[in-house]
Amino acid sequence: MSQISINNLNVWFGEHEERVDAVKGASINVESGASFGLVGESGSGKSTILRALVGLVPTWSGSMAVGEFELGSKRPRNFYKDVQMVFQDPYASLHPRHSVDQVLGETLSLHGFKDIDNRIKKLLDDVGLGPTFRFRYPHQLSGGQRQRVAIARALAPEPSVLLLDEPTSALDVSVQAEVLNLLADLREEHKLTYLMVSHNLAVVAHMCDATAVMQNGEIVEVLNVQDMRAMNPNHPYTRHLLESAAGYNPTEIQSA
Amino acid sequence: MSNLLDIENLRVTFPTRQGDFQAVRDISFSLGQERLGIVGESGSGKSMTGRAILRLIRPPGQIQADRMNLNGKNLLEMSHKQMQSVRGQEISMVMQDPKFSLNPVMRISDQIIEIYRFHTGASHKAAYAKALEMLEAVSIRDPERVMKSYPHEMSGGMGQRIMIAMMLVTEPQILIADEPTSALDVSVQTQVLSIIDRLVRERGMGLIFISHDLNLVASFCDRVLIMYAGRIVETCDAKKLHEATHPYTRGLLGSLPRLDDPQPRLDALQRDPAWRDAPSVSGLL
């Protein structure tokens, strides 16, 4: 049974002449417990799909379902207990005036949990931060630490689906490795389903079982990771991405 | 042939409430007519090094060095006016995001012309022609239209190419590129890098390429310096980066996910405090 099912999703911003179609006719199916990637360059619409799933986008058409929730224009309260998101920029996803304790405490109390103190301690342990981080403010945390707090916040309501919007793009390479390992461990421990957006093919190949490739709002190909690693794509754009990911190779200079 | 840059024991210090903070701690290296990559994570001091060379660090930050010579001339002893003529004329810098380095309220033509006229005193007409020439050199197909445009009308890749044109219009000897492609999409990256590659080669310039991307630096540069905590921990030929010996470099290489080499878990870097205390490795030629 599909945990996440998106059918013919269209997302647009603006009306009439100013209308911009961010996502066109996207269809995705993610099985329960799987890890699925969304790869593309900026402007491809990949993050927009995530935002549409959680209800941060006002104008869309098509159908979306997560678990037993058929998604309409508003998200029911208990939807957020089941589906959570980790944002890309760790420097922008934490309120600058709220300490880690306040962030986690507020999340837990909004979802109706009672033993907040213990849960905060456990969450901080789960993401590899100790109790010393509990009362810090974001400006006292490094990028990797902030992202861990963001992950802890996402895990607080005990969701079954995590949407990850380029979770390690803003992080140093060594920190990225720690966070990716953490995400892999958490997925196994809590039996989570991941939908992960990234522009980095190697990261997606490492974390996901299959991935959709997006270009200009459309999904041009869905391929599984073996094909990706074997450099065996069908679509030329996928091939172009794979080649670019291999580092710099002197090629014909392309004019603007 | 002498080196373009010789730097010995460069130190950059910032005073803070908790005492002095050394962003760059006694590093030494030279730059010849080559492509030198400086690789490190955030906080390693790589960007500070680039800025220190151009003395772009504002007080109360301090730059000290035993030697910081451009073609034998001591950069640290230069007056403000002399430094102004070095910056942009002999050493130029391209930074990460053209959104923030291009003036949003000036037309592209005005920006390039301003730089050219400031350093060469040329007439407006001559400067205009030179600007057009540079835009063509960075493979912009419709330079007249771009000249009349404002930065916000340009895409990221275009903006970065315009930056490169602007920074190379005065034909400097050295280009310092600080994460020039990090804000760009992967396919545009290749384009911009090949432009930098061609121009640096054609003009016989020295290039300092600062980045966090090991693979990129390995494939693009000739020689690489790896920085950690303000010190250089290793230097090697770019082609041989994957045979590096220092545990930090090996750790960084090992922690990258690779398309061609699946691993169940990435080897997260274990930081050894001894790396911070060990003296800087010399990158002098």
Add this chain to the structure above:
Amino acid sequence: MTDMPSDIPAGKPGLRAWLLTDTPTSRNHAKMAAIYTGWLTLRSNPMAMVGLFILITLLFIAAFAELLAPVDPLAQDLAGRLARPGTPGHALGTDSLGRDILSRLIYGSRITLYIVTLVALIAPIAGLLVGTIAGYVGGWTDAVLMRITDIFLAFPRLVLALAFVAALGAGIENAVLAISLTAWPPYARIARAETLTIRNSDYIAAVKLQGAGALRIIVKHIWPLCISSLIVRVTLDMAGVILAAAGLGFLGLGAQPPSPEWGAMISEGRQFILDHWWVATMPGLAIFTVSLGFNLLGDGLRDVLDPKDGASS
């Protein structure tokens, strides 16, 4: 990286280190550390400290007026009227009814503080409410609230005060009301502008994804971020408020005689300015000093409260 390292006060290295720590151990510890860091930033700005000193002096004088004033401010002595400053018993001279100017200034500080406090409480809070609601909710609410703001912004302060006086009678409360009603619109605009920027950020999106409603978001997430710029703006506006109250007093629309309000004192002294300059000048200097104090402090507070922290890696 804006100031030089200070010397560690002898005997208190532990406390200072505790306050400067990067790893607070409890909510209170974190709060105190934040306050201490703010205090250090303020302290490193000499002009701001001058401003703070002036305002603390004002508070002190207002609090201990009974002890500090040499004479009853309302006691008249027609024989000793218009005495020069330095006359025994009257350090700053006397006014046209023989009342001691120094004592009147001292007691008048209370009125000044009263006006300033009331306006500082009413105007920014009203502006914050209107601005954040308009900015967050958007749409028709925003349009309507902003048009109301524009209407109040268009009112000239003195004309409104005159209208109030005509309707309700002269007095200091009505003056305060008139000033507040024309002072709140700029705060609404500031709050709205900040809200528009903030509401698109990821941390607001993140808390919406926890099911937070508009009220919680506005009060707990947006207000804390707006309050810094409002506080700075308030201190800078205080000078204008004092001058406005003085202006109203000057016109006879604010505090009524024999109340020693500084503006009213200037008005009374106006006719004697050529030969007996001190009657108008002394209260004028007092107003100038307090306004300056607020300006300097406001400038210093901007450095402390400006949320540059946490924005850069």
